[in-house]
Amino acid sequence: MSLATESPSPSPSSSSGSDDFAALLDAELELTSVVDSASLGDPSTSSTSDDEEDGDEDVVVEVEAVEQSSTKRRKVIEQVQDRGITIKPDEDAKGSCKDSQIKICPPHPGFFGGLCFRCGKRQDEEDVPGVAFGYIHKGLRLGTSEIDRLRGSNVKSLLRERKLVLILDLDHTLINSTKLHDISAAERDLGIQTFASEDAPEKSLFTLEAMQMLTKLRPFVCKFLKEASNMFEMYIYTMGDKAYAIEIAKLLDPGNVYFGSKVISNSDCTQRHQKGLDVVLGAENVAIILDDTEYVWQKHKENLILMERYHYFASSCRQFGFSVKALSESMQDERESDGALATTLDVLKRIHTLFFDSAVETALSSRDVRQVIKKVRQEVLQGCKVVFSRVFPSSSRPQDQIIWKMAEQLGAICCADMDSTVTHVVAVDSGTEKARWAVGNNKILVHPRWIEASNFRWHRQQEEDFPVPAPKEKSKQKGKENADAVAPGPTES
Ligand SMILES: [Zn+2]
Secondary structure, three states: OOOOOOOOOOOOOOOHHHOOOOOOOHHHHHHHHHOOOHHHHHHHHHOHHHOOOOOOHHHHHHHHHHHHHHHHHHHHHHHHHHHHOOOOOOOHHHHHHHEEEEEOOOOOOOEEEEEEOOOEEEEEHOOOOOOOOOOOOOOOOEEEHHHHHHHHHHHHHHHHHOOOOEEEEEEOEEEEEEEEOOOHHHHHOOOOHHHHHHHOOOEEEEEHHOOOOEEEEOOOOOHHHHHHHHHHHEEEOOOOHHHHHHHHHHHOOOOOOOOOOOOEEEEHEEEEEOOHHHHOOOHHHHHEEOOOOOOHHHHHHEEEEEEOOOOHHHHHHOOOOOOOOOOOHOOEEEEOOOOHHHHHHHHHHHHHHHHHHHOOOOHHHHHOOOOOOHHHOOOOOOOOEEEEOOOOOOOOOOHOEEEEHHHHHHOOOEEOOOOOOOOOEEEEEOHHHHHHHHHHHEEEOOOHHHHHHHHHOOOOOOOHOOOOHHHHHHHHHOOOOOOOOOOOOOOOO
C-alpha cells in the first residue's frame, strides 16, 4: 500500500521528518491490513479487516491489535513530536493505563491519507468528526479523543519544561508586508526596493520575489523570539495563505529552531474568518495568543494579548485609514527598546513567572493562564478611580462602552459621579463641568487615549502625555482626534 505523500508539510526545512512520518504511517497501514504473521505466529489470522471479526480468532487478533495500537499511538506521538510539538512519554499512561488502551476501532483515533492509522479502515462519512491537522502533515486527521489525549500529554511535558504555548500572528504583529505595486511614490523615491534586495547583515527588510511583496520585520522580533522560545512552545498562526506563511517563517526562523511544522495558515482554519485553538495541539489553559485583531479570536478572547498594530508601509497605513506619513516614508521605525514587542516580552515574562512561581496552592496542571493574564492586566491601572466626562454618546449606557470596560479590565474603578476618592477625569474637552472640577480639585485630567495606550503597553502611561485639549484646540484638531484610533507607538529615526 502506498500513500500520496507528494506534498510536503509547511515545515520549511525538515522534509526528512515529513518523509519519515509518511513512511511510518505507510508501514503502519501495511501492518494493519496484513497482520504480521511472524509476530502473530499464525498465518491463518492474517487479516483484521472489519468483516472478519468473529470466532476465536477474534481474541487473538484483538490482543495483537491492542499491542499494535499502543505501539502505533506511541509512534504517532513521536512523529508529532518530530514535527516540533513537545510530547514526552506520559508516565501515568505507561503504567496504569494499559487497560484504557484496549480499544478497538471505532472510534478511530485518526486518519492519515484517508485511512485510520490504527485499523487501516478507510475514512467514511460517519468518521468526519475530528480535526484536520494539515499543517503537521497533509492528509492527517485526528479524532476528538485522540486530540484530547495528545493535548493532555503535551501539557504535561510542557509544564515539566516550565513552558507554556504561544500563538503568534504575523501581519501587524511580528511583521508588516506590502505588495510591490502598492509601494508609494515616497517609498519608491527613497529606494525601498533597493534596500530590501541588499544583502546586509541583520537586515529587517526583505523581498518576497515569488509573491511580489516586501516584508519588514518588526524591530526587536529576533530577540523576542529567542527569549520567548525559552518560555514557550511557539506557533505561527496567520490568516494569510500557506505559501506566504512558510516564506515569512523562513525569515523569522532561518534556522528552523522555533516553529518546525507549527505554522498554521488560512487553509487550516475550521471556521471561516475565525482562528481557533481547535487546530493547536496545546491546551487552552496554557495558550497565550498575540494578535492585532480581536475579532478573529471570538472563542478565545481570554487567551489574547491584543497587539498594537505595526504599520511600516504606506499601503498598510492607507488600508487602516491613517492619512499620516508611514514609518517607511519618514525613515523611522518603532524603537527596539520600548516598542510593542519589547513591552509584550516583559508582559509574557510576568505571566510566565506568575504561572509557575506564584505561591498558590493550585497544582501546576490545574492552573489556567487565562486567569494569570487577567490578573496581570488588572495590575496596570490598579488604584485608579476614573470618571468619564462626555466621552460617550449620551444615549448609550457608559458601562457598555469599550473604554469603560477596558479601564475596568486594567484594574481601574469606573464611576459616574465625582467624589473625593476619584483620581482621574477622562475627557476629550477640558471645558466640561467634570473637567473643570478635576482641575479645581487637584485630580488628574486625561484624554481617553491614555487608557488605550496603557492597555496596549500593559503599563500605566504618563498622564501628561495625553493632555485634554481646550474646546478651541479641539475643533482645530477635529477629524484627527479619534478615540478609537490606535495611539502611535514610540518611534525613533
Ligand atoms: Zn481505526
